[in-house]
Amino acid sequence: MSKKLTTLTDEELIKEFQDFNTLEAYEILVKRYKDPLTNFVYRFVGDKDVCTDIVQDTMIKFYLNKDSYKSFAKFSTWIYTIAGNLAKNELKRRKRRTILSLHNDDEEKSLQIEDKSFIMPDRATDNQIKSGMIQKALLKVKEVYREVVILRDIQNLSYEEIAEITGLSIGTVKSRINRGRTQLQKLLSNIYKE
Amino acid sequence: MAIMLQDDNNRENNEIKRLLGGMPKIEAPENFEYNLMVKINNGSFDLKTEKPRFSFVYQRLVPASAAVFTIFVLFFIYGLDESSVDTMLVVDPAVEDDAVASMHDSVAFREVAATFGTKSEKNSNEVTPEKSSTFVSPDGKLEKSSSFAIDNSKSVDLDSYIRGDKRLGERRPNNLSVVSGGEAGRTNRFNGFLYRQNDKDLDTLKARIDSIKKNMTTEKTK
Secondary structure, three states, rough: HHHHHHHOOOOHHHHHHHOOHHHHHHHHHHHHHHHHHHHHHHHHHOOOOHHHHHHHHHHHHHHHHHHHOOOOOOOHHHHHHHHHHHHHHHHHHHHHHHHOOOOOOOHHHHHHHHHOOOHHHOOOOHHHHHHHHHHHHHHHHHHHHHHHHHHHHOOOOOOOHHHHHHHOOOOHHHHHHHHHHHHHHOOOHHHHHH | OHHHHHHHHHHHHHHHHHHHOOOOOOOOOOHHHHHHHHHHHHHOOOOOOOOOOOOOHHHHHHHHHHHHHHHHHHHHHHHHHHHHHHOOOOOOOOOHHHHHHHHOOHHHHHHHHHOOOEEEEEEHHHHHOOEEEEEEOOOOOOEEEEEOOHHHHHHHOOHHHHHHOHHHHHHHHHHHHEEOOOOOOOOOOOOEEEOOOHHHHHHHHHHHHHHHHHHHHHHHHH
């Protein structure tokens, strides 16, 4: 049975989980999507701990609201939508905290990014330094552009999938990706001209 | 030129794509699934990133209602006087005391009071008429005349006088009473023309009346 489940597509697995409440099917889907979602959320939010919490919450939501998934949609777009919405909520909450906070926590923010344990070991290498700079630049890009650029250029999703995840038209997605890239070009002009 | 710019743009876009694609993939922690399944098995579904449900109430309504309450309190502490708020549209407009005083002192006010005989003004009948008045001189200045134009002691109601009535000035110490044309006890706003007393004229008038009376008596006797 287990072997059989692993060969199923995402949509078949969730159908199994919806119909028979098969926890194994759920676990397989979690295994398949935990890393892509972590990558996506981390690039979007820029904080490892928060990103892990978001992905955990995404999986819990998926578990609790499995029946809200409709079979005509792709499972990947559905789970990315949940993760994206939770990530946006987290960014909104951060903004509120920044506005309400009496002290300026800019230094704290920069320290958070520098302290990433998963970057630290190989940080000395050129590529790692570059990717750290790119991540910082990415976080400076406007939220609406950042999301689509990550989905397209990092997660390698199609325009159609991105349109479905974000609820935008394909044209809007394309123009936002272009604008996001332009903003990144300005921010990263020193890197990619080297 | 346009093609070159487009090429440059595409090249830069590809460069960005290459940079973003070359970034290391971030993976979930090793204990991710274990932690997740523990949460699910324990039924502890408190989402750390879930928006708090009171968020809207707390963020929008509470500050707004606090602001309204503060304005409400400040309004009653420093705002308009309560009486003026309640009766603003009901009460008569405020008149300054000086204006009221001058109105009561004025000759016109006494005239009106005497004419209409209001209850409150009946008591003011005792007020003696002014012997002087203020008038505007031709050069525009306010001047006070030494004596009023009509003096009761020197004025008569000619009709009453002819009828043999008493001099109105004695009965009604009011300037209106000395004006001719009005009947005793009847008070009109306009009581006719003034008759300025002149001793000589009065003597000649009396003399004429006497002569008329004499002529009449002589004719009757004849």
